[in-house]
Amino acid sequence: MSLAGSRSRPDGPARGRPRSEAVERAILEGVMKLLEDGVPLAELSIERVARTAGVGKATIYRRWSGKEELFIDVVRAAEPPDPELPGSSMRDDLVVLLENLRQRGLASRSSALLHNAHAQIKSNPRIWAAYHDNVIAPRRRLVIDVLRRGQRNGELRPDVDVELANDLFVGPILVRSVLRPGAHLPEGLAEQIVDTVLAGLRPVSSTAS
Amino acid sequence: MSLAGSRSRPDGPARGRPRSEAVERAILEGVMKLLEDGVPLAELSIERVARTAGVGKATIYRRWSGKEELFIDVVRAAEPPDPELPGSSMRDDLVVLLENLRQRGLASRSSALLHNAHAQIKSNPRIWAAYHDNVIAPRRRLVIDVLRRGQRNGELRPDVDVELANDLFVGPILVRSVLRPGAHLPEGLAEQIVDTVLAGLRPVSSTAS
Amino acid sequence: MSLAGSRSRPDGPARGRPRSEAVERAILEGVMKLLEDGVPLAELSIERVARTAGVGKATIYRRWSGKEELFIDVVRAAEPPDPELPGSSMRDDLVVLLENLRQRGLASRSSALLHNAHAQIKSNPRIWAAYHDNVIAPRRRLVIDVLRRGQRNGELRPDVDVELANDLFVGPILVRSVLRPGAHLPEGLAEQIVDTVLAGLRPVSSTAS
């Protein structure tokens, strides 16, 4: 399922007055402002968003089919870009990816805002599926690619289940940042997790080359 | 924060007609029935619960202060009991705890129902705090107690951060059962995780440089 | 078609909290107040009525199915009661009935208010039918009954078309009060019309008894 359809006009050659990008930004910024101001997600009505952004309700409904679709775009707009991988080693790549994950759990916009929005998104299967396909899955793929490359390089035993390995790496971070928001995410956490799990995955004898 | 206040009468000697337990059950069962029938959480109004249970709205508000409090009780009623620990070894205790966690992710009531309710609960800080204190924290405490006992027994190095260790164990399970509902939770998963992480945490001699 | 259905509960024994008569009055008074304040009928939204009467929208919709039904009841509430007929003669009865008609065209509530509401009512066939059956037709019947009695008493030639006679009497008044609101409706108008039309209907020779 694609999210690319959100916010787009039906199709055909652009006729009539084009949609204002300024209005678009105003709406997304309005939602972020409200979330950052601590407005509970349940009180975040389209009506209120429209008032805050100085926009008509219909202008919102013209772009998004409802509260949920709008939130997905807000979340996507707040997502930091994917990190650049150093490529020096599987271990270093994993540290960078996990460090990126750790920082998402700290960032101002990506914490209170995302945490609430995630809860909302998760409560609707259709939206969750869209969010998963567009945000979660690509990141997951990134980790798994790194792991597979490690297997080809001999940095990881080829018989290791990369799906499980992925969860062993990202699980400990996510359990803190998503399920226990506000939990301690100290600076060396990513390295610590990577090294510990790698030690468990790469038994002493097999790596004694 | 305590949840014990839910459902209780103000105080004083019981005067007047006592509250009907049958009505209480009917309400909780009504919510579960609706959730199991696939009603999206957002469409689960008090009004609808009352209709389903054949009960007046005031009868619900007499017991719970709102939708959220009611959901917490529904979730608690659906929670499986804590597992009994064998006590033979830290490793075995951990396997039992994680196995219990894995099965919660599979159980019918505890999957669709709980997953949705969790999302709702998480979106309200006050409710989340109550839920955390009454449901999450005790389980977490259980794991950490087992780890500390292991440290005293010599099964785990005493310098290991038990908080981090907890996340290394439970994170991989939760990331599948909560964040990726419907994910594969194969039978030997608990053992596999425990053994892998323990191998990483308790390096016999490889890190003794 | 009956209007008795407006404002009534479905049926059965009165269960639940009864509808407040005070609220009912507040709504009707609110509409009248707005109309008297010169609010154009087109700007008279249910939303505004609710605000004016200090009432929820649903409370209005619970009693009336829409703007039109509400207006009918407002009009009916503003209608003066049918006049008492002296019965001394057909001519005197007609004068009383026409005088009553003339005064409806002068009364404060029954002028601006009714004139606007009539326009609205007439623009909807369904509502017009209901209004006609419940308000217009009974008054028409009254005049025609008086004319028929006059025919039996010998005050009116038996071959006169009473339908046409009715229009000859009431038409001149209505054309002023309804189609030309604000027109002059001098005091002796009713008598003048009755006597003139009667003179035309009762040719000299036939009444020379």
Place this chain on the structure above:
Amino acid sequence: MSLAGSRSRPDGPARGRPRSEAVERAILEGVMKLLEDGVPLAELSIERVARTAGVGKATIYRRWSGKEELFIDVVRAAEPPDPELPGSSMRDDLVVLLENLRQRGLASRSSALLHNAHAQIKSNPRIWAAYHDNVIAPRRRLVIDVLRRGQRNGELRPDVDVELANDLFVGPILVRSVLRPGAHLPEGLAEQIVDTVLAGLRPVSSTAS
């Protein structure tokens, strides 16, 4: 107040592309078509007229300031021309005028269409004034002129109030065609009314007491 302003360009020498007369006709025809198709006046939006006529909304607003002004022009376009008076006698002229009135109440376009449009027009004082000045008043003036000529000719007593006489003649017709749309308007009605009322107004000797 003049209606001449409707549909006119501000002023000055015609510059730029001239307005299309075809578009103008398409709009007026579109409104009539909708009204004849039984579309309730309340559902007749500018948006819908534009869709029906295949025209942009702005093109309508360029010509008329709103729904009401547009309707006046539609009504005027549907009005039949004033009748030619024979001039043989006051009585004959009155019969021709009333006959013309009677037929307006029968004509297809002038019945359902006009009846609804009238209701709309009457509900707006400004529009009503314009309609009155341009459509109603001239017809009224026509009747009164005929009556005055009759007084000069000796066909009508000079002390008769011509305003009242006018209402005695046109009231009975209008009460049927406007207030009771669909009422019976038989062929000889105009003559019948004129003769009856004239008999009442010109009592040869019966009232000369």
Place this chain on the structure above:
DNA sequence: GCCTAACCGAGACGGTACGTCACGTCTTTTA
């Protein structure tokens, strides 16, 4: 065996938000 306080169902109440529609204005492309 009453009395009475609290319960129960039903549903009215003042609100808020929903998602749609039409308003009258505006901005764009095309002719």
Place this chain on the structure above:
DNA sequence: TAAAAGACGTGACGTACCGTCTCGGTTAGGC
């Protein structure tokens, strides 16, 4: 410059629930 297309802010539509409040009618003790 007109014309079509359609975006824009505004605000009413009728519906659904919110949480509170009355109703009539039931249960239980406590006297």
